[in-house]
Amino acid sequence: MNVNHVSSKPRIVIIGGGFAGINLGRSLSGHNVEVIMLDKHNYHTFQPLLYQVAIGAIEADAVGYPIRRIFAGQENFTFHLAEVQKISPESNTVNTNVGDFTYDYLVIATGSNTNYFGNKEMEHFTMPMKNIPEALNWRSLMVQNLEKALLTSDPIERAALLTFVVVGGGPTGVEMSGALAEMRLHMLTKDYPTFKPDDMKVYLVEGKPELIAAMSERASIKAKQFLIDMGVVIYTGVHVQSYNGEDLKIDNGVELKARSVFWAAGVKGEVPDGLPQEVVVRGARIQTDEINRVKGFNNIFAIGDVSAIVNTDTPNGHPGVAPVAIQQGSHLGKNLIRIIKGEAPVPFEYRDKGTLATVGRNKAVADLGKLRFQGFFAWLLWLFVHVMTLAGFSNKLIVFFSWIINYFTRNTDNRMILHNFDTETMKTDPIAK
Numbered sequence: 230m231n232v233n234h235v236s237s238k239p240r241i242v243i244i245g246g247g248f249a250g251i252n253l254g255r256s257l258s259g260h261n262v263e264v265i266m267l268d269k270h271n272y273h274t275f276q277p278l279l280y281q282v283a284i285g286a287i288e289a290d291a292v293g294y295p296i297r298r299i300f301a302g303q304e305n306f307t308f309h310l311a312e313v314q315k316i317s318p319e320s321n322t323v324n325t326n327v328g329d330f331t332y333d334y335l336v337i338a339t340g341s342n343t344n345y346f347g348n349k350e351m352e353h354f355t356m357p358m359k360n361i362p363e364a365l366n367w368r369s370l371m372v373q374n375l376e377k378a379l380l381t382s383d384p385i386e387r388a389a390l391l392t393f394v395v396v397g398g399g400p401t402g403v404e405m406s407g408a409l410a411e412m413r414l415h416m417l418t419k420d421y422p423t424f425k426p427d428d429m430k431v432y433l434v435e436g437k438p439e440l441i442a443a444m445s446e447r448a449s450i451k452a453k454q455f456l457i458d459m460g461v462v463i464y465t466g467v468h469v470q471s472y473n474g475e476d477l478k479i480d481n482g483v484e485l486k487a488r489s490v491f492w493a494a495g496v497k498g499e500v501p502d503g504l505p506q507e508v509v510v511r512g513a514r515i516q517t518d519e520i521n522r523v524k525g526f527n528n529i530f531a532i533g534d535v536s537a538i539v540n541t542d543t544p545n546g547h548p549g550v551a552p553v554a555i556q557q558g559s560h561l562g563k564n565l566i567r568i569i570k571g572e573a574p575v576p577f578e579y580r581d582k583g584t585l586a587t588v589g590r591n592k593a594v595a596d597l598g599k600l601r602f603q604g605f606f607a608w609l610l611w612l613f614v615h616v617m618t619l620a621g622f623s624n625k626l627i628v629f630f631s632w633i634i635n636y637f638t639r640n641t642d643n644r645m646i647l648h649n650f651d652t653e654t655m656k657t658d659p660i661a662k
């Protein structure tokens with residue numbers, strides 16, 4: 230298939246229907262342009278709540294939303310389910326698995342992927358979580374290991390099956406280890422009455438000296454204290470040396486036997502092929518100028534996690550968080566219209582409204598400018614912000630009511646193994662009928 234121009238309107242092709250792409254697409258509504266969005270998934274993923282899917286707190290569909298539904302009624306918008314294989318700037322074409330798309334303006338909003346820093350062993354044996362299938366893989370593995378632990382008569386094997394290690398103490402690692410600690414405290418003995426909470430172990434391993442280093446010192450210390458109070462064993466300032474699916478070695482000499490290791494230690498930009506290597510900077514992000522235009526190109530832009538505005542204020546680009554992607558998407562939409570009209574574009578300025586991270590029930594940390602608080606009110610704010618940012622009214626309701634039920638029952642309802650996770654191949658198998 231070849232999708233060449235049929236209308237005389239300028240054509241803007243957006244690769245990626247994440248936070249950046251969606252907000253860009255919306256901001257182009259009603260303008261005299263043709264918008265084509267390409268994504269390898271037909272849904273938008275709300276990544277901040279993936280860990281809740283992974284631990285069974287909410288259902289998987291609640292963190293996804295069909296891209297076609299988001300843009301229903303936007304007349305200048307078309308969506309195609311397509312995996313981009315390459316960009317060909319010399320012919321203004323995007324090459325995908327379903328055909329080629331020509332563009333006048335191209336916006337790369339492909340987000341980021343898990344970074345194993347070249348360690349193939351970690352890549353094979355640890356569990357990543359950047360999308361819904363990966364969150365469901367973790368859920369399957371976790372529940373399968375609990376089931377196996379119940380059956381084995383070997384105490385060493387049982388302990389390994391009940392040992393959960395989270396690598397990476399950023400917001401995702403902290404949220405995941407907190408959620409596992411809650412499972413240990415509240416769910417384990419209800420679903421598996423022969424186990425005691427102490428049978429399950431949760432470890433958090435972080436390379437930096439402190440957890441959630443991007444937040445204030447106070448938030449970092451409080452998050453660590455919350456986790457310790459919940460029984461999580463934390464190692465900071467150390468690195469995992471090796472993991473072969475059974476034995477995990479840390480460079481402080483600690484060796485653990487664990488069957489479930491979750492990798493939240495890094496991300497890298499998901500850069501499509503076809504751009505020159507010199508535009509790809511630290512963290513595999515595409516370097517852009519202040520209007521998100523890719524260095525050396527007139528009509529190619531990059532926004533969100535995959536991009537980095539590199540200047541003296543932001544030498545490594547803006548943080549890879551949803552508000553940056555949302556604001557860059559909306560801002561670029563306005564700039565593209567200005568450029569098309571022959572007007573001067575306006576540089577992007579990030580309005581940082583603050584950072585929130587939750588550790589568990591009634592426990593979160595909040596840095597909102599100079600206002601820093603922790604505990605119940607931070608947790609309520611975290612709940613509110615996440616429900617309000619979720620795409621789709623039905624998803625907001627489903628998540629809100631799931632949390633109310635979870636809060637009062639001190640349990641979660643979504644621990645079904647829908648697909649077996651095969652620990653030999655580290656892939657899912659269809660479950661036996």
Ligand SMILES: Cc1cc2nc3c(=O)[nH]c(=O)nc-3n(C[C@H](O)[C@H](O)[C@H](O)COP(=O)(O)OP(=O)(O)OC[C@H]3O[C@@H](n4cnc5c(N)ncnc54)[C@H](O)[C@@H]3O)c2cc1C
Nearest residue numbers: 245247248249268269276277313339340533534549550551
């Ligand atoms: C587990 C987790 C927890 C997080 N928690 C928080 C949080 O609490 N707060 C916060 O602010 N941020 C959080 N983030 C980060 C936040 O989700 C990202 O910053 C944000 O999603 C970036 O938006 P984006 O549009 O750049 O990319 P994404 O949202 O990743 O979207 C990229 C899109 O591009 C598509 N795509 C990629 N490659 C191709 C291709 N070759 N062809 C076609 N389509 C392609 C993908 O399918 C996807 O839909 C979290 C991220 C993760 C993974």
